[in-house]
Amino acid sequence: MKYLRMPIEKESPEQLGYDLIRYNLTESSVRDRKISDLGFTLEDMTLFYGDHAGHPGLREKIACISGENVTPDEVLITAGAAGALFIIATSLLEQGDHLVVEKPNYSTNIETPRAIGADISFLDLVFEEGFALDTSRIASMIRPETKYVSLTSPHNPTGTVMTIDDLKNAIDLAEQKGCRLLVDETYREMTFGEPLPVAASLSKKAISVSSLSKTYGIPGIRTGWIVCRDPELMETLLSAKEQIGICGSVVDEEIAYRALLGREEWLKSNNLHISEAFSIIKDWMENQTEFQWVEPSGGVVCFPRISSGLNMDMDLFYRILNEKYGTYVGPGHWFEMPRRFMRVGYGWPHIPDLKEGLTNLTRAAREALK
Ligand SMILES: Cc1ncc(COP(=O)(O)O)c(C=O)c1O
Numbered sequence: 162m163k164y165l166r167m168p169i170e171k172e173s174p175e176q177l178g179y180d181l182i183r184y185n186l187t188e189s190s191v192r193d194r195k196i197s198d199l200g201f202t203l204e205d206m207t208l209f210y211g212d213h214a215g216h217p218g219l220r221e222k223i224a225c226i227s228g229e230n231v232t233p234d235e236v237l238i239t240a241g242a243a244g245a246l247f248i249i250a251t252s253l254l255e256q257g258d259h260l261v262v263e264k265p266n267y268s269t270n271i272e273t274p275r276a277i278g279a280d281i282s283f284l285d286l287v288f289e290e291g292f293a294l295d296t297s298r299i300a301s302m303i304r305p306e307t308k309y310v311s312l313t314s315p316h317n318p319t320g321t322v323m324t325i326d327d328l329k330n331a332i333d334l335a336e337q338k339g340c341r342l343l344v345d346e347t348y349r350e351m352t353f354g355e356p357l358p359v360a361a362s363l364s365k366k367a368i369s370v371s372s373l374s375k376t377y378g379i380p381g382i383r384t385g386w387i388v389c390r391d392p393e394l395m396e397t398l399l400s401a402k403e404q405i406g407i408c409g410s411v412v413d414e415e416i417a418y419r420a421l422l423g424r425e426e427w428l429k430s431n432n433l434h435i436s437e438a439f440s441i442i443k444d445w446m447e448n449q450t451e452f453q454w455v456e457p458s459g460g461v462v463c464f465p466r467i468s469s470g471l472n473m474d475m476d477l478f479y480r481i482l483n484e485k486y487g488t489y490v491g492p493g494h495w496f497e498m499p500r501r502f503m504r505v506g507y508g509w510p511h512i513p514d515l516k517e518g519l520t521n522l523t524r525a526a527r528e529a530l531k
Contacts, residue, residue: 162251162276162277163275163276163278164276165272165276167268167269167272167495168268168494168495169268169491169495169496170268172495173187174187174188174489177489181487182487182488182489183486183487183488183514184486184487184488184489184510184514184515184517184518184521185489185506185509185510185514185518186488186489186490186505186506186507186509186510186515186518186519186522187489187490187491187504187506188461188506188508188509188510189317189318189348189375189460189461189462189504189506189508189509190374190375190376190378190380190461190506190508190509191351191375191376191377191378191431191434191435191461191508191509192378192508192509192510192511193378193379193380193381194377194378194379196416199416199419199420199423200419200423201419203412203415203416206411206412206415207411208411208412209411210407210408210411211408211409211410211411211414212408213399213402213403213407213408214234214236214237214238214399214402215236215237215238215239215386215408215409215414216238216409216411216414216415216417216418217233218418219238219384219414219417219418219421220233220234220236220238220386221233222418222421222422222424223236223238223386223388223421224236224388226359226421226424227359227361227362227369227388228358228359228361228362228363229362230362230390231359231361231362231388231390234392234395235361235388235389235390235395236386236387236388237386237387237389237395237398237399237402238384238385238386238409238414238417239384239385239386239387239402239409240383240384240385240405240406240409241372241374241380241383241384241385242345242347242370242371242372242374242385242386243269243385244383244385244405245370245372245385245386245387246269246270246273246343246345246370247269247273248387248398248401248402248405249309249343249368249370249387249398250273250274250277250279251273251277251401252394252397252398252401253308253309253341254274254277254279254308254309255277255279256277256278256279257278257279257280258277258279258280258306258308259279259280259281259282259304259306259307259308260274260279260280260281260282260307260308260309260310260311261281261282261283261284261299261302261303261307261309261310261311262274262281262282262283262284262310262311263283263284263286263294263311263312263313263316264283264284264285264286264496264497265286265318265319265464265496265497265498265502266311266313266316266317266496267313267317267318267345267347268495268496270311270313270345271497274311279308282302284298284299284302284310286316286319286321288453288455288466288502291321291455292316292319292321292455292464293321294312294314294321294323294327294331296327296330296331296334299330299331299334300334303334303338303340305338307338307340308340308341309335309340309341309342309343309368310331310334310335310340310341310342310343311343311345312331312342312343312344312345313344313345313347314328314344314345314346314348314349314357314459315348315349315351315352315457315458315459315460316348316460317345317347317348317460317462317504318462318463318464318491318495318496318504319455319457319462319463319464320455320457320458320459320460320461320462320463320464321455321457321458321459322352322353322357322458322459323357325357325358328344328357328358328360328363329363331344332360332363332364332366332367335364335366335367336364336366340366341366341367341368341394342360342364342366342367342368343367343368343370344360344361344367344368344369344370345370345371346359346360346369346370346371347370347371347372347374347375347385348375348376348459348460348461349371349459350371350376350428351375351376351431351432351435351459351460351461351508352458352459352460353436353439353458353459354458356459359371359388361388361389361390362388362390364390365389365390365391366391367389368387368388368389368394369387369388369389370385370386370387370388371385371386371388372384372385372386373385373417373420373421375460375461376428376431377420377427378431379416379417379420382410382412382413382416382417383410383413384409384413384414384416384417434508435461435508437512438461438507438508438510438512438515439457439507441507441512441515441516441519442463442505442507442515442519443456445516445519445520445523446465449523450468451467451468451471451522451523451526451527452465452466452467452468452522452523452526453465453466453467453468453469454466460508461506461507461508461509462491462504462505462506462507462508463504463505463507464496464502464503464504464505465502465503465505466493466499466501466502466503467501467526471526471530472530472531473501473526473529473530473531474529474531475500475501475529476500477528477529478525478526478528478529479492479500479525481524481525481528481529482521482522482525485525485528486521486524486525487521488517488518488521488522488525490503490504490505490506490522491503491504491505491506505519505522
């Protein structure tokens with residue numbers, strides 16, 4: 162493995178220091194919650210080694226929300242979705258192995274295969290095509306030796322959501338060609354409207370990944386999961402988890418369990434907050450000319466760019482935005498994309514801060530025009 166720190170992590174708000182950031186539009190989650198918000202305390206917890214696959218009650222809840230045919234044995238709790246992606250990549254790939262990955266993407270989906278020395282074919286998502294997935298292109302990219310195809314939906318950083326036909330086509334391809342399909346569904350419970358089925362519930366060739374970090378606003382517990390209905394692969398994934406850390410943190414898993422007990426109620430209020438924040442960013446987008454976007458259909462991020470035809474000094478833009486206006490977004494290079502693109506997270510800031518942060522984007526863009 163050849164580990165390199167990813168810009169998105171090196172320059173993340175938690176590494177920079179939250180105190181330095183006045184208007185934080187970098188986050189891809191809703192606002193962080195406290196243990197007391199979940200209505201319980203931890204004082205009486207016994208700190209034993211937990212079930213290696215993860216808290217049985219938690220796995221049962223996740224199986225329930227993953228589809229009628231998914232059982233708790235087909236759920237593996239991991240250290241966040243990031244831990245899940247690491248376990249999957251290191252279990253399925255060796256140096257030189259081929260895979261197909263969407264780009265841009267959440268960096269770990271690309272960087273871990275790269276650290277392994279895998280041979281990556283990028284499935285580029287294009288602004289002019291609405292960042293839409295083209296499954297016919299996947300078909301042409303899969304080789305006899307391809308280990309897996311890696312998709313993310315709702316997508317980070319664009320907020321686009323694949324259609325049910327795309328998902329079914331991708332599954333058919335994996336089944337026909339004998340590779341696996343990984344779907345990173347970390348934002349699934351923040352889809353506007355009905356979410357897609359959990360991919361793993363549709364096929365033994367599909368692997369689904371998700372977590373409590375984004376929708377539930379509790380990234381600090383580092384709890385995510387893998388759903389996979391292939392028992393042989395599950396055994397390998399569990400072996401990887403045991404070698405990394407035996408089991409997960411029982412404290413984290415108990416908190417995760419409590420958060421899911423309050424799921425229905427939480428999702429109602431969370432969805433209300435997300436739709437209010439979304440209407441604010443949509444309104445901003447429609448009333449300025451410096452930025453263009455592909456309107457997202459899920460999650461709490463979008464990936465606008467400086468309008469084509471505008472000549473802008475991008476270094477100056479980010480300097481003004483950060484230093485003069487105390488406003489931060491995720492610059493394009495976090496996603497191996499030109500810095501004219503930027504990820505804007507609209508779900509995390511309080512509403513007045515979101516409004517001011519967006520106004521600051523317009524101000525900085527006007528001041529950085531050449
Ligand atoms: C698509 C995607 N997958 C996985 C992760 C990792 O999330 P977690 O905090 O659950 O490890 C992220 C975080 O930004 C993400 O955007």
